[in-house]
Amino acid sequence: MNKKLRTEAVDFLFDAILSLKNKEECYVFFEDVCTINEILSLSQRFEVAKMLRDKKTYLEIAEKTGASTATISRVNRSLNYGNDGYDMVFKRIGKTE
Numbered sequence: 001m002n003k004k005l006r007t008e009a010v011d012f013l014f015d016a017i018l019s020l021k022n023k024e025e026c027y028v029f030f031e032d033v034c035t036i037n038e039i040l041s042l043s044q045r046f047e048v049a050k051m052l053r054d055k056k057t058y059l060e061i062a063e064k065t066g067a068s069t070a071t072i073s074r075v076n077r078s079l080n081y082g083n084d085g086y087d088m089v090f091k092r093i094g095k096t097e
Contacts, residue, residue: 048075049086 013033020026030039044065051061058072067075079086 045071045075046086048072049079050090052076052079053086053090 016029020029034042044067047065048061048067048071051064052072052075056064058069061067061072062069
């Protein structure tokens with residue numbers, strides 16, 4: 001975990017996220033906290049990660065998601081050299097083939 005990321009402010013934000021009870025509350029909260037483009041960018045990266053885990057090609061991913069090859073590469077790097085956060089969540093929600 002990046003030590004620069006661990007701050008009281010980030011802890012406060014994560015506590016707020018953990019307090020959300022359902023998808024509707026997530027929509028309400030994230031629409032207030034983030035711009036629409038920020039939410040769409042996060043969801044795009046998550047979809048890219050799932051497709052990479054499902055062994056889709058960069059071309060297939062770019063065509064389906066509209067993500068740039070730079071974004072796909074960045075997500076791929078996180079999948080291969082990151083903290084395994086994507087995989088942890090995919091296992092919990094059962095979203096890989």
